[in-house]
Amino acid sequence: MTPRWTTAVLDTDLPGGLAVARGPDGFLLDDNGPLFPREWLKRQDLTVLAEHGIGHLDGEPVYLLELDLAAQVEGCRWQGLRAFMLEGDHTLYKVLGYAAQIGSWAREHRFCGSCGRAMTQIHLERAMYCAPCDLRSYPRISPSMIVLITRGDEVLLARSPRFVPGVYSTLAGFAEPGESAEDCLIREVREEVQVEVRNIQYLGSQCWPFPHSMMLGFHAEYAGGEIVPQADEIEDAQWFNVHHLPPLPASRSIARYLIDVYVARRLGLAEPVLPG
C-alpha cells in the first residue's frame, strides 16, 4: 500500500500545492483543518521567516510557511502540535510533526553557527549552507531512550512535575555524546530512580517532535536497588501492579505502547501496534 504521506524536498519556486503556516502558537487552522491552498495562504498578511517544500500528502505537494508572528486570519485560529497528536487524523499529525521540526530547524539555522553570517537553503537538499565556512546544517534529531522496567507483575512508573496531574509514565532521557543506547538507558535509570536493570530488550522507535526527539523504546528487568526519585526531575516513582495502574500517557505515545505491550503479555491479551 502506498503511504498517504511521504517527505520530499520540493522546489519553492514552483507554484501551487497546499501549505501549512506555523507560528509561535502552533498551526493555523480553519474548519477544514490546517492545510490551505498555498497561493491563497501566501496572499494573507503573514510575516514569513522561511518557506520549505516538505512532501506529498495524498499526491499533493505540501509546503511549510514558518512565521515570525501569529497573525490574525479571518475565520482561522491557532492550535499547538500536541492537540493534533492527541486527537484527529494520525497522518495529518505526522505531516505537522515533520513540518514543526523543519520549521524550528529553519528558524534556528538562518545564521551560521561558526561565523554568524546568513545561511542559504541548498537547492533540493534539506540543509542550510554557509559558503565561506563550507558548512552544512541539517535538521537536528535528538536520540532519547525510553524504558519500561518490570518486576513480575509490577512496572516502575514515574511522574515529572511537568506531567498532567496524576499521570505516571516510563523513564526517559536524552543520549549524551559517547554513549551507546544501552549506556544511556542504564545511566538515565540510575540518575532518575537509582535502580539497576538487566535483560535490556529493544521494542521499537517513534519520532517525538517535541521538539526533535527520536524515541528508542526498551523493556528492561529490575536487577536491584530501592527507588530514590531524582530531586527536581522526578516528583514520584513507584512500582504499580499491572492490575492497578495509575492514569497513563496518551495512547499514541511510545511510553503508553511500552506499558500496553507488557500488560498484554502478562494478561495474555492481543499486543498493541506502535503508532509510527
Ligand SMILES: NC(=O)C1=CN([C@@H]2O[C@H](COP(=O)(O)OP(=O)(O)OC[C@H]3O[C@@H](n4cnc5c(N)ncnc54)[C@H](O)[C@@H]3O)[C@@H](O)[C@H]2O)C=CC1
Ligand atoms: N513519546 C513518549 O512517550 C515520551 C517522550 N518523552 C520525551 O523524551 C525526551 C527525553 O525525556 P526527558 O525525561 O525530558 O529527558 P532527560 O531525562 O534527559 O531530562 C531533560 C533534561 O535534559 C536536558 N536536555 C534537553 N534537551 C536535550 C538534548 N537534546 N540533549 C541532551 N540533553 C537535553 C535538559 O537539561 C532537560 O531539562 C523528551 O523529548 C521527552 O519529551 C518522554 C517521555 C515519554
Ligand SMILES: [Mg+2]
Ligand atoms: Mg527523564
Ligand SMILES: [Zn+2]
Ligand atoms: Zn559560516
